[in-house]
Amino acid sequence: MARSILLTEWAKEEFGAPVPSSATLSKYAKNGMIFPPPVKVGKQWRVEPSARYVGMTVKPDVHSSDHPLLRRILEDGETT
Numbered sequence: 001m002a003r004s005i006l007l008t009e010w011a012k013e014e015f016g017a018p019v020p021s022s023a024t025l026s027k028y029a030k031n032g033m034i035f036p037p038p039v040k041v042g043k044q045w046r047v048e049p050s051a052r053y054v055g056m057t058v059k060p061d062v063h064s065s066d067h068p069l070l071r072r073i074l075e076d077g078e079t080t
Contacts, residue, residue, distance in 0.1 A: 004046035007038055014053055028053065 007029060011019045020028075029038040029045045035054050038047040060074040 003049075004039065004041075005049055007045035007047050010047045010049065010051060013049075014051075032057070 007025050008019070008022065011025055026045065028034055029040075029047075033053060033055055034047060034051050036048055036051055038045045038051070040046075062071055062074045066074070
């Protein structure tokens with residue numbers, strides 16, 4: 001197994017310029033949008049150099065009867 005690298009360093013190779021923000025990269029890591037998944041070590045995310053960005057693999061089911069706050073979270077992943 002290769003040594004893990006910081007998520008920000010990996011992003012430079014994966015995306016090139018411009019690199020997504022740290023907040024966006026953290027969201028990708030938390031939501032399983034990178035494979036193999038990154039691991040949080042201390043306060044920083046680390047990932048294998050061979051990891052790839054896969055994006056959203058499954059979309060959530062959003063129903064019109066859901067609470068508006070829940071719908072907003074499920075639709076774009078943000079609470080505000």
